[in-house]
Amino acid sequence: MTTRPILTLPDPVLRKVSAPVERVDDELRGLLDDMLETMYAAPGIGLAAIQIGVPRRVFVLDVTEEGEPPQPLCLVNPEIVALGPETRLHEEGCLSIPDVRVEIERPSTVTVRYIDRSGQLQELAAEGLLATAIQHEINHLDGKLIIDFLSSLKRDMVVRKFKKQARSAEVL
Numbered sequence: 828m829t830t831r832p833i834l835t836l837p838d839p840v841l842r843k844v845s846a847p848v849e850r851v852d853d854e855l856r857g858l859l860d861d862m863l864e865t866m867y868a869a870p871g872i873g874l875a876a877i878q879i880g881v882p883r884r885v886f887v888l889d890v891t892e893e894g895e896p897p898q899p900l901c902l903v904n905p906e907i908v909a910l911g912p913e914t915r916l917h918e919e920g921c922l923s924i925p926d927v928r929v930e931i932e933r934p935s936t937v938t939v940r941y942i943d944r945s946g947q948l949q950e951l952a953a954e955g956l957l958a959t960a961i962q963h964e965i966n967h968l969d970g971k972l973i974i975d976f977l978s979s980l981k982r983d984m985v986v987r988k989f990k991k992q993a994r995s996a997e998v999l
């Protein structure tokens with residue numbers, strides 16, 4: 828297992844739409860292991876493959892609290908099959924947009940169908956933080972980021988800040 832560098836704004840790769848995975852094999856399981864290691868090291872509660880530059884429809888999650896035993900989840904080709912009627916407001920962060928938090932209202936329950944790391948089809952009914960995180964990560968697979976929930980004015984401000992940071996990092 829290796830940790831991989833996490834792409835950050837304004838990297839255009841983050842806007843790519845990821846392609847479905849064709850086969851769950853050892854190569855994919857190796858990618859999932861690297862993603863988990865990268866997510867835990869960051870630390871974060873979720874990471875999509877595109878965030879390490881791999882445009883495949885895969886993400887990993889672990890929303891357990893500190894001190895609880897870890898419960899890593901690997902979702903391959905996830906698809907939302909149902910969204911509940913209630914909503915939940917949560918201040919979301921993103922490993923690709925450090926130090927930015929956006930309050931987002933999303934359905935509070937979600938049912939997701941996916942393939943697990945052994946290649947089995949699974950269905951998961953999630954609520955609360957897990958439901959929020961699943962929707963956040965599926966957005967990544969479609970090239971959508973939390974800043975897209977902001978007004979265009981605020982979004983431009985954030986993007987400008989990151990472009991400026993990227994430029995000054997280059998000259999140093």
Ligand SMILES: [Zn+2]
Nearest residue numbers: 920921922923
């Ligand atoms: Zn994110």
